[in-house]
Amino acid sequence: MHTHHGGRLADARVRFGGEACDWLDLSVGINPEAWAPPSPPEVDWRALPDPAALAELERAAAQYFGVPLHLCLAVPGSEAGLRALGQVLRLPGEHLPLCYGTHIEAFAATPERGGASVLVIGNPNNPDGALTSREAMLEALARQEAGGGWLVVDEAFVDCAREWSVADLVADNRRLIVTRSFGKFFGLAGVRLGFVLAPTVLLARLRQLFGEWPVCAAALSFGIAAYNDVRWIARTRAALPAAARDLDALLLEHGLQPSGACPLFRLVEAPDAHGLFTDLAGRHILTRPFANHPHLLRFGLPPNPQALARLGMALARG
The missing domain is CATH 3.90.1150.10 (Aspartate Aminotransferase, domain 1)
Structure with a gap:
């Protein structure tokens, strides 16, 4: 267990x-x-999460990640983001021999030889903490794009050293997706907040899947304050x-x-x-x-x- x-x-x-x-x-x-808020967070549990607060959270997170705002989507935890990507992309997955279990579960099928696939790389990898260089990521991305597939980089633990991130490479003309976690670095896993950084066409499909209120009011309040606490x-x-x-x-x-x-x-x-x-x-x-x-x-x-x-x-x- x-x-x-x-x-x-x-x-x-x-x-x-x-x-x-x-x-x-x-x-x-x-x-x-x-991370602890300098003052008690203002959370109105009687109201639905405010769309304006969601926009503010995504703006703060996008600035922190170093990506344009239109490429950033808040989700209820990076694991939920990975599983949703599996449903939207509907391609078989490739994984590192030692990897986070959700990478296998979200993209479970074995790709056919030469067929399109989703290659999932944790960077740093979980559980061994191994790093993949930017050069190796670009090579993997080129291979995936040549075959009509995608590269998903799980950066749940990258906040400890932002130079490890490839989030700045996400663009509408690349088949690159990056997932980020709030709970690991900020120490608040129970907030259940994460992000998917991806081309806008893909994010539109994910927004439809997660609906009008993808994260709770507390996640909005904590996330906005934490990402601005330089x-x-x-x-x-x-x-x-x-x-x-x-x-x-x-x-x-x-x-x-x-x-x-x-x-x-x-x-x-x-x-x-x-x-x-x-x-x-x-x-x-x-x-x-x-x-x-x-x-x-x-x-x-x-x-x-x-x-x-x-x-x-x-x-x-x-």
Whole structure:
């Protein structure tokens, strides 16, 4: 049950016991130092989400992503955006050997040799944090366009270093789609906010699919404020790599070699990763195992030095 997505703390408690407050959840690649509004957000729960606020959110997000406004669409989470793209494009998918499960589910069929397909690349990739260069992306895009297909780049974790993004390459004359997530970098996964950056013809079909109110009023309020909080964004981009280096040092100290460029999580390879997952869960520390890769285990960032020390003590007990 823990091998498909991170989280599911309630399931972990059923199996391993403990109250929610007893657990250290390192199973998700979400910033543990979440953005917080400087003042309580103004959300009128009695009214439908305001179309003007949706336009303001997409304007703020497009400026933050570095894309023209007409190429930016707000959706209720980047995962929902990926699944909707699968319904709209209706093409078989190609994926990296190690990838986010939704990439496979959204574009499930196997492409015919030489036929059009959707190539999905996570950048940074989830769960290994690997980066694909801009040059390699352009080569992949050229191949997809030559065959009548699409390149979808899942940039759910790219906010940590904006130079990794290829969002600026999205244009009406390219078969390139980029999905973005609000919840990972800003640490507010429960807001369920994401974006699809794509040619206008495709966005028109997605807008019709999601309807008049694609995201809730709280997502509008939080998103507008967060994307305009340039000081918090800069401060967080500077702080996350240092926190990741501390996690790296701890894992290395206990014989685990961390990999990945994204500072929000680290992947390790261990002979008995499932046993390590179970041992840590018995100490109420939740990590992320993988059903088809029993030698891999992913660690999210501990939220503070005390949590990092707790993980170290659990690893030392073996």
